[in-house]
Amino acid sequence: MSLTNGRIVVVHHQDARQAKDLKQEAAAYDYDGKLKPMLRISLSKFKALIQGFDFEINDLGEIHRLR
Secondary structure: OEEEOOEEEEEOOOOOOOHHHOOOEEOOOOOOOOOOOEEEEEHHHOOOOOEOOOEEEOOOOOEEEOO
């Protein structure tokens, strides 16, 4: 994840290509089923949950909300 021009750029963790080879797409609210290797999201629209702060995952994979 990096910050450029007031926007957050998020790269998929399983994509091993160099950043120059990835196509940057604007993030959309709908999911069309296709992998988007790199997303550009404005700071006002970026929403995230943080493990250990907002939720915990136990050894069985169960998610428990903390907040």
